[in-house]
Amino acid sequence: TASGATWSPVWITYGYNNRTQMLRIPGPGRIEDRTIDGSCNPYLAAAAVLAAGLDGIEKGLDAGEPNADNLYAMPYDELKGRGLETLPATLLQATYELEHDDVLREALGRGRDEDYVDYFIRVKREEWNRYHEQVTPWEIREYLTRF
Secondary structure, eight states, X not given: OTTSOOSSOOBSOEESXXXXXXXEOOSTTOOEETTOOTTSOHXXXXXXXXXXXXXXXXXXXXXXXXXXXXXXXSOHXXXXXXXXXXXOSSHHHHHHHHHTOHHHHHHHOBOSSSBHHHHHHHHHHHHHHHHHTOOOHHHIIIIITTX
């Protein structure tokens, strides 16, 4: 955007009617997971959200205090100083996080020949590699013709 903000969540946080949070609670009985977009499989997204929520309930996890600050306006060092963690910034980073997520591995189960999560990670890493094998017109102009 012109402001420089992505309008997408970057930090693992929650808050009330605050669009800079990963999870936004706009009112009673409502919750918005701002990490989900049109590029994901809606069934996998729903399964992941439900599995994570049930895991938190079963373990009695405390979500801590809601965040009321505009995270886009705060310096990175201040956010890290609060102990906040970032969401994966790329598809490749997300596959590494998923690879070590026992809750989702358990929830998504095994297929006939391999764990579904292992299969999904393999497919998404292949997608990442295919994307990065592409040479764009900008790269040709920037690097090939300049030398």
